[in-house]
Amino acid sequence: xxxxSWVAAFVACLSYGVATVLQSVGARxxxxxxxxxGVLGIFAQLPYLAGLVLDTLxxxxxxxxxxxxxxxxxxxIIAASVGVTAVGAALRGEHLARRDWGALGxxxxxxxxxxxxxxxxxxxxxxxxxxxxxxxxxxxxxTIGLLGFKLTGRASVALLSIAAGLGFSGVxxxxxxxxxxxxxxxxxxxxxxxxxxxxxxxxxxxxxxxLQRGKATVVAATTFVIQVVVPSTIGLLLFGDGIAQxxxxxxxxGFLCAIGGxxxxxxxxx
Numbered sequence: 001x002x003x004x005s006w007v008a009a010f011v012a013c014l015s016y017g018v019a020t021v022l023q024s025v026g027a028r029x030x031x032x033x034x035x036x037x038g039v040l041g042i043f044a045q046l047p048y049l050a051g052l053v054l055d056t057l058x059x060x061x062x063x064x065x066x067x068x069x070x071x072x073x074x075x076x077i078i079a080a081s082v083g084v085t086a087v088g089a090a091l092r093g094e095h096l097a098r099r100d101w102g103a104l105g106x107x108x109x110x111x112x113x114x115x116x117x118x119x120x121x122x123x124x125x126x127x128x129x130x131x132x133x134x135x136x137x138x139x140x141x142x143t144i145g146l147l148g149f150k151l152t153g154r155a156s157v158a159l160l161s162i163a164a165g166l167g168f169s170g171v172x173x174x175x176x177x178x179x180x181x182x183x184x185x186x187x188x189x190x191x192x193x194x195x196x197x198x199x200x201x202x203x204x205x206x207x208x209x210x211l212q213r214g215k216a217t218v219v220a221a222t223t224f225v226i227q228v229v230v231p232s233t234i235g236l237l238l239f240g241d242g243i244a245q246x247x248x249x250x251x252x253x254g255f256l257c258a259i260g261g262x263x264x265x266x267x268x269x270x
Contacts, residue, residue, distance in 0.1 A: 002120055005068040009077045012061030015054040017084020022051035023208060024216035048208070055204065059171070066123075066176045070242065071235030072228070072251075073118040075172055076111055076258040079224035083107055085216060086265055100265060107261025113254025119242035123179045126238065128191070134174055135195040138202065141166035145206040157214035158222065160206050165226025167203025171196050172231040176239055221262050228259060 026048025058078070065074045083104045090096045126134075141163040148159030174195040210219045232255070235241035243251045 002068050005065045005120070008061040008064035009069060009074050010061075012058040012065060012074075013077050013081045014084060015058035015061060015081075016078055017081035018088060019051040019054035019058060020081065020085040020211070020216060020220045021088035022047045022054065024211045024219075026051065052204070059200070062172065063175045066172065067179045068120045068122065070118050070120070071172060071176050071239065072232035072241060072255065073114050074176075075228045075231050076114050076255070078172075079228045079258060079262055080107055080111055082220045082224050082262050082265055085220045103261045103264035105261075106257050106264065110254045110257025110259070110261060113250050113257060115254075117243050117247040117251035117254060119244045121240075121242060123176050123235070123239035123241070126177045130238070131177065131191040131195075134170065134177065135191040135198065138167075138170060138195065138198045141170065141199070141202060141206070145202065148206075149209060154214075157210055157219065160210035160213065161219050161222035162226055164203050164207035164210055164219075165223040166230065167199045167206060168223065168227045169230040169234075170199030171203065172227065173234050174199065176231070176235060176241075221265050225259060225262050228255075228262070 026045030058081075062074060062078060065077075086096060086100060086104065144159055144166065145163035148156050148163055150156075151159065174192040178190065178192045178196075207219070207223060210223070232241075
């Protein structure tokens, strides 16, 4: 099962990375329309729909990975999809300098260090009140996203990207919390399942609008930084996600490299 979780994590990384490129193409094709019409126009584009298919594959991969691997590791691996996005953008004609490839190298180094420091295990069980709290917090990305939607320019892109990252963080947190629950019909009454169904579409919609208004690599980097930091912190504090004994410094270095590489890609792409 552990090997399956590792494979699933990297399948999610590749799927999300390619999906971002395709969604960027679809979002920009619908960029001429404003407001709600522009959002609906995005979902009518074939490249964007193809990206959603890959997003679904990535989501399934992340859920499988989170059954055994800690949030900080899985989310860092998923964040590495910004590197896949950058390479895809380069293949589409965007220029990537040496420092961009250096940032990718730092990102990969961070993933290697995190993989060496992680202690695989199922998440600690949460109480039902905590599950309801996770569901209720969907109001946070919703509020930030609505504000970003009303604004224009860089502020709009920043808020939309942050809100999308929080939406995806909610999905990851909910999926990790469910990793200790047996798969049965009782899941239909679990607030965490409904949290996934609330956070997921919200994150996807906000990410789509952010891609329509901003540069793909910048939007992806901002979103994934949020998606790494927030769930990783929750995992360590709430779910008992573990670091192998004596490897705390390795984990810290890996986390900093993973985040630093992602931020560097965002800054260089601006």
